[in-house]
Amino acid sequence: MRETSSRERRDKILEILIENDQIRVSSLCKLFNVSRETIRHDLIRLQEEGLIIKEHGSAALNRESILDIDFAKRARDHAVQKRRIGLEAAKLIKDGETIIIDSGSTTPHIARNIRNIKSLTVITPSLKVTSELGGKEGITVIMPGGIFNPTGYSLYGPQTEEFFPKINANKLFLAIHGVDIERGLTEINIQIAHLKQVMINSAKEIILVADSSKFGKVEYAGVAPIDKVNTVITDRDLDKGIAEGIQSLGINLILV
Structure with a gap:
């Protein structure tokens, strides 16, 4: 060895x-x-x-x-990397902001690591994120209605989508199943893909949080071109060519 x-x-x-x-x-x-x-x-x-x-x-x-690692195999995969990504993402949250935190197995780590905040509004379709933030002083958590997704412990559907156009968030912390330089951001579920599109349109700054295994993958449901993203936070195992492609588009790349 x-x-x-x-x-x-x-x-x-x-x-x-x-x-x-x-x-x-x-x-x-x-x-x-x-x-x-x-x-x-x-x-x-x-x-x-x-x-x-x-x-x-x-x-x-x-x-x-x-984070209740047995709730889905996704939480076990690349668990160390997801924790580091969440820790780094939490550092970008500022006092007084309104933010959207997506569902997924990485985003609860963001919620867990939010510190030194006196006032923050978090909008999320994720029950895991809500659970992490429950009872934290100074943080207001808002959940839209919707259909419960037992795989992702989250809400989706028309009622969820109708909620977000009313929101003007400072930041969206976005999770995704597939990232490709040419094909952009993609998802395995067309309804979830549409919800992510709506959330992207509701935030000024888009921060993609995804471990390196998601890059170079293309799923069937398109979400958005990759240049919709302002910042990518991922782990150091990211392919060098993909990293260079991301940076060539003027996207801020943070490796942890």
Whole structure:
């Protein structure tokens, strides 16, 4: 096994715990061919981030920090990257703004990491986002009506779409299934695609939050050209050619 950086090692440890819930320190030492002290430092760092619980001779996943990871397989896929994307996106939120946060498995991480806000209005079709923000002082959460989507824990449909044209939001944090330089933003469901179009038209600034696995994919339902987006936040595994294509369009690209 090639030598890994501490960050890569921590990411891998978290991925292992997402799949297995718990692992022995001795097993991690053998897997990465490093000392117990090195693994101990990794586990301390992960515990400080709220991702794991250190136990005697082992580590366990802090499932609450992974946002009810069993609600859908999507939440397990690229969980580390999604958490980092959400953390970075939350830094772009300013006091006094009205923002739209899309549904998806990345966007609840944005809600979880909103800090130091005295006044904020959040409009969202996501029950997961609403749950994360519930009870946070200074944050007003507005949900449109609509049809419940049990796969995404969100609302959609005509009633949801009718709500957004009344809104003038500062920012939209948009999730998506497919991103392609030529074909733009695409979705697997035409009704969800139409809802995203309506949300895009209701915000001044569009911030796309998607892990690198979504790039280079084209789904059947078109949403918008990629140049509708002002900022893309994704992980460092993004293909270099795609990254250059995004930047060539004048889109701000943030890699985490």
